[in-house]
Amino acid sequence: MLEKDYNKMARTYDLSHKLPTRKYGEEFTFLKEIGELKNKTLLDLGCGSGYYSFLLQKLGAKRIVGIDISDEMIKVANEKAKLLKLENVEFLVEDLSKFKSEEKFDIVISAFVFNHMKTKEEVLKFCETIYRSLNKDGFYVGCSSNFHHQKYSEDFYKNYGIKITIPEYENGKPVFVKMFVEKEQTIEITNSFLFPKIYEEAFKKVGFSSVEWIKTKISPIGIKKYGKEFWENYQEYPYEIFIKAKK
Numbered sequence: 001m002l003e004k005d006y007n008k009m010a011r012t013y014d015l016s017h018k019l020p021t022r023k024y025g026e027e028f029t030f031l032k033e034i035g036e037l038k039n040k041t042l043l044d045l046g047c048g049s050g051y052y053s054f055l056l057q058k059l060g061a062k063r064i065v066g067i068d069i070s071d072e073m074i075k076v077a078n079e080k081a082k083l084l085k086l087e088n089v090e091f092l093v094e095d096l097s098k099f100k101s102e103e104k105f106d107i108v109i110s111a112f113v114f115n116h117m118k119t120k121e122e123v124l125k126f127c128e129t130i131y132r133s134l135n136k137d138g139f140y141v142g143c144s145s146n147f148h149h150q151k152y153s154e155d156f157y158k159n160y161g162i163k164i165t166i167p168e169y170e171n172g173k174p175v176f177v178k179m180f181v182e183k184e185q186t187i188e189i190t191n192s193f194l195f196p197k198i199y200e201e202a203f204k205k206v207g208f209s210s211v212e213w214i215k216t217k218i219s220p221i222g223i224k225k226y227g228k229e230f231w232e233n234y235q236e237y238p239y240e241i242f243i244k245a246k247k
């Protein structure tokens with residue numbers, strides 16, 4: 001069960017955000033695409049222990065609501081919010097497939113949530129939730145596994161501390177992810193493969209006026225820190241991709 005898997009890693013998952021690709025690729029691109037935060041309200045779907053919610057709060061967002069199915073992840077997020085005495089963040093235990101927001105937001109985000117969906121129907125439901133949660137001029141930006149390329153092999157991302165194995169490139173089939181976050185510590189997650197067309201069609205079907213795929217960019221700090229050569233494989237075949245959709 002998904003909740004149980006994530007409950008077990010509620011206090012360690014955020015270590016994965018320290019991996020160079022997450023920090024200097026994913027995070028850099030995410031913030032660039034989210035853009036101006038002043039006076040903006042945000043909904044973080046599948047927020048985990050709130051890594052992006054806290055970052056966006058710190059960078060100036062007016063209000064953030066994070067939801068996740070894992071009660072342990074939300075417990076960790078709430079503990080942190082309390083410790084930091086933050087009043088403009090709220091974390092709730094909710095299943096996305098049933099979640100109906102009363103409130104509308106300027107921006108909806110999600111990081112690595114689409115890749116837990118096995119069917120077209122689940123993706124469509126998630127896109128409906130995103131659409132319904134947005135203000136009339138709002139937009140969604142999120143990242144998920146990059147199924148535009150089929151470069152996944154045990155060793156392709158070895159230098160980045162990540163091992164991704166996809167035994168079969170077929171809709172609904174498992175994707176095994178292992179992240180080597182600290183010397184002895186690993187995070188293992190099983191995702192699902194879906195052809196990108198399924199996501200794109202779902203966004204269009206629920207009514208988004210534009211849907212765009214965005215390739216990960218590397219921050220100048222990341223290039224300086226690790227050198228150009230380090231990023232070559234990843235820059236050509238990043239293992240995440242962004243979708244941006246406007247209402």
Ligand SMILES: C[S@@+](CC[C@H](N)C(=O)[O-])C[C@H]1O[C@@H](n2cnc3c(N)ncnc32)[C@H](O)[C@@H]1O
Nearest residue numbers: 006046047048051068069070094095096111112
């Ligand atoms: C890979 S983690 C990413 C967490 C967070 N977005 C981050 O980047 O730090 C995926 C998260 O999505 C949540 N999730 C997956 N399916 C969900 C669902 N149906 N409803 C709510 N949360 C869900 C999981 O519990 C998990 O915390």
